Amino acid sequence: MRGTVMLIDDEAMIRQSTEQWLKIAGFEVQSFEHAEAGLAALDDQFPGIIVSDVKMPGMDGLALMAEAQRRIPELPVILITGHGDVDMAIKAMREGAYDFIEKPFVPERLVETIHRACEKRQLMVENLRLQQNLSSQSGLDAKLIGISPSIQRLKRELLKCAELDTNVIIYGETGTGKELVAQCLHEFSGRAAHNFVPLNCGAIPEALIESELFGHEAGAFTSADKQRVGKFEYADGGTLFLDEIESMPANLQIKLLRALQEGVIERLGSNQPMSVDLRIVAASKADLRSDDQFRQDLYYRLNVTQLHIPPLRERIEDVPLLFAHYARQAAGQHQRELRRTTAQDIQNLQQYNWPGNVRELKNIAVRYALDGSLAVADVLYPQEPMMSVEPEESTLSLAAQVANFESKVLGRSLSRHQGNIKAVLDELDLPRRTLNQKMAKYGLNRSDFLPESE
Structure with missing residues (x-):
């Protein structure tokens, strides 16, 4: 069905012929002789639009439109009259009519106008339904919001990855929500009771990133006036999220690879190795495999599992x-x-x-x-x-x-x-x-x- 139409016209012949034409065109039609009867059948769950004559005994079309739109804001109402003029059309449009059509009308034009109005109404109904569903969602659905096939597939893959407890690379354009996906991986994994520690590799000066990752002892370098715990150590038992990992300096990639292979780190200025047990979730805008600046041995160590976040234009x-x-x-x-x-x-x-x-x-x-x-x-x-x-x-x-x-x-x-x-x-x-x-x-x-x- 192309949509639902409530047709109201006191002239039986016009009402019946219009109803037949609309049904042939693929619409579901509810027809009424008077405005009052149409309003009695109208509730907030009505999924369609109203097509009404203006001049009718009792309540006219303008009054019907006002009451219908009071009950259902923005409800599309198309008014039809054989007595219309420019002033009436302007008044109707000003008061919220979707369109104004004069008799005798071309049936094809009426069908086209009704089709557009039904599309608008269906969009409104679907949006309201989605908003109502959103308020009742929980778990992963409440965090990764979306109904598109691509986001539903991402949710399924994410839950599988969370159970595997392997290193993961998340690919996605800027602004797609890579850190949110990484947080969800952590929260739905067996490591959820421990820390989720994010680090943007592209936002930290090259001279400081090693200290950020592995920590340092007091006096390890000029400004190191006290001991500092690094991200690796702080994420022990949990998840370390390395965003924009493609920007990590080459010399640090070697140290990161060693830490992943051996499960051991050393603070700067210390010779004391420390064992760490954590999961690495890395994120990148570009394909690390084809990046000449990124070590392939590190890529293979990280690339146990991949998740791809679709851009918003692909899940409109x-x-x-x-x-x-x-x-x-x-x-x-x-x-x-x-x-x-x-x-x-x-x-x-x-x-x-x-x-x-x-x-x-x-x-x-x-x-x-x-x-x-x-x-x-x-x-x-x-x-x-x-x-x-x-x-x-x-x-x-x-x-x-x-x-x-x-x-x-x-x-x-x-x-x-x-x-x-x-x-x-x-x-x-x-x-x-x-x-x-x-x-x-x-x-x-x-x-x-x-x-x-x-």
Whole structure:
């Protein structure tokens, strides 16, 4: 089924013919003669949209829309009338109508509009379901958030690795969450009662990294005024996480290999060997096997098991869930009311390429949660659009690139003016009919850009 439609029209012939047409087009249809009967069948679990005549005995279509959207915020409502005019259309759109269609209408146009509205509604329902599920999750699902096949596969592989207690290399782009995966490996392993010790090999000066790893005795070098326990020693019994291991200096790679082979270390300035029992989890952005600067004997010592974290652009279905999680987390930490994301927000999030992966998404979610004046589009695209081709668009046809640019310009203008159609018309110097056509073409709905108070 393409979606569920509640059809309300007091004219029996029109209602029956429209119902038949929609069923042939693949929609599930619930038809009613009066608005009051439709509302009686409407609850917060309703998965579809409403298509209603405007002029009806008793409650009219505008009043029906107001009550339906009071019960289910952002519920798409398409209004149809044979008595409409421009003023009524503007009033309907201003009050939250998804679209306004005059009789006699072309059935294909109505079907296309209903299909877009159903897609929007299904997106909203799925996002709400995922957010509700997230609050009840526990264990690994509560830590590695996602429903995509790639993240589910990662969870299964992670649990197997945790049981094996072998050294692991984690591969992933910057911002994908390599340290979080390493923490999960530790927490679901037999070493969870001991320390998880992270060390970013690329963030420590070469002169200090050996001391960080193995510790030192007082007087071992000029600034060593007291004894210091190194990461190896502190992680004894637990897990040592070496992030950006590809940046480790060559001379230290030799010492790391010896420590792994023999299970013994020495503090700088000491001749006393110490036995250590720990698990090494290393992380890298690049393939260590093909890295000429990385020792192959060390690679084989570490590469007992591999885990690959997919970039966010390859698991885009996880984006709304992750965004909701981080926004809720930020709102709770700063005692802010949790903002509700619109269908347009979700669409913008899923159309973005996420070069910074989950780290970038978390940053955007926090900004969105803490600044009530920002729409998602404002955070994703802080600069005004430039007439240039982005790398990921360079393979598209000219028509596709122009359409992509036009959609972004319209969306940002609607967001900037919070759904004020007149302001958008003035800014972009467009006729109202042209703006309506283009908004319909790109699935832009005024209701998605209104301030929350409205």
